[in-house]
C-alpha cells in the first residue's frame with residue numbers, strides 16, 4: 465500500500481475539521497463540509513484554486529468535487545464546481561472522529577501545513593474584508609403585497625403556481641463558530657442534507673439543512689428525485705410532535721405538491737423515460753415542519769441510460785417546488801417582483817462523483833433550501849412558499865416564518 469499524504473507529512477494527529485476549516489479559510493481556498501441525510505459521516509473538501517470554475521455539471525466528465533449553483537442558471541453554466549483537491553471523511557467514534565482520506569492532495573502549499581500546525585484545535589476569528597452586507601431584509605407589508613400580486617396573476621391566468629420568497633436578518637453572536645453550528649445542525653436535523661460552503665473570493669459562507677433531493681445517482685446506478693411541497697408545522701397547538709400518519713392536508717397543499725410531481729413526470733416524458741417507480745405522496749418530517757413528498761426512482765442500468773442524472777439536472781432546475789408552473793412566466797414574475805437577488809438560495813448544491821466504498825462513485829445534489837448566507841456578522845436567512853389560487857397572504861408569511869425557524873432556532877440556541 466502506498467503511504468498516504470497524511471502519513472508522509474505526519475499529519476495523523478492534526479486531524480480536526482476545525483483545523484482544516486481555519487487553514488483553508490486563511491489561504492482563501494473554497495471549501496465545504498457536508499453530511500448526507502441519515503448518515504453520520506462528515507465530509508470535508510477543499511479546492512486549492514482560489515476562484516472555483518463555473519461550469520455545467522456533466523457527471524460523466526467532470527471528476528470529483530462539489531457543485532454549487534445559483535437560482536438563476538438557465539443553461540447550467542453558472543454552476544461553481546469546487547474540484548476535490550483534498551477530500552477527507554470524518555467518522556464518528558465514541559470519543560472523537562476518525563479521519564479517512566477519500567482524495568489525498570498530490571501536492572500542497574507548505575503554508576497550509578504550517579497553518580494546520582499553528583492554529584491548534586481552536587476556532588480563530590479570521591479578519592474579514594470590510595465587505596458591506598448587500599442583501600436586503602424583506603418587510604412583512606412588502607411580502608404581503610408581493611403574495612397578493614402573485615394571487616392576482618394566477619387569477620388572471622398568467623401561471624398556476626408561483627413560489628415567492630423573502631429574507632430575514634439575524635445578527636451573529638460574537639462567539640459564532642461555523643464548525644460548531646454545522647455540527648449542531650447535523651445533530652438537530654438527522655434527515656437533512658447539512659452543508660457549509662465557503663467561497664472566499666465572494667467573501668461569503670452559505671450554510672443550511674436541506675430536506676429536498678434534486679438529483680441523486682448512487683454507485684449502483686439508482687437515480688432518485690422527489691416532488692416536495694406543501695407545508696405545515698410538525699407540532700400541534702400544545703407543542704407535541706404530530707405523527708406523520710395522522711397529518712391532515714388541505715386541497716391547497718395537495719394541489720401545490722401535485723404540480724411538482726407533474727412537472728417531474730413531464731421532464732421524464734420529454735426524454736421518453738417511462739419506466740419509473742413513483743412512491744407517495746407521503747407526509748415527511750423536515751425539522752420543525754411537515755411536507756408532502758413523492759419519490760421518483762429509476763434504475764438507470766435497466767433502462768440503459770447512464771447519463772440520466774446529467775440530463776435530468778439540466779431539465780429539472782428550477783422545479784415547481786422553488787419556481788412555479790409554468791416555469792417561464794413564474795421565473796419572470798419572481799425576478800421582476802421579489803425585490804432582491806436570491807443568489808444561491810433555491811439553487812442546488814452537493815457532492816459530485818464521490819468515490820464510494822465499492823470503488824465506484826456517487827452524486828447527491830440537493831435544492832438549496834433552509835439556507836443562510838453568512839457575511840460579516842450578519843446571517844441572511846431565506847424562505848419561500850408556493851402560492852396558488854387558494855393562498856392567503858398572511859398564512860404564507862407565517863409559513864416563511866416557520867421555515868426561517870429551522871435555522872433560526874439553532875442560531876438562537878433554542879434547540
Ligand SMILES: C=C(O[C@@H]1C=C(C(=O)O)C=C[C@H]1O)C(=O)O
Nearest residue numbers: 692693694695785847848849850
Ligand atoms: C421554497 C421553500 O421550500 C419549498 C416549498 C415548499 C412549499 O411551498 O410548501 C415546501 C418545500 C420546498 O419544496 C423554502 O424552504 O424556502
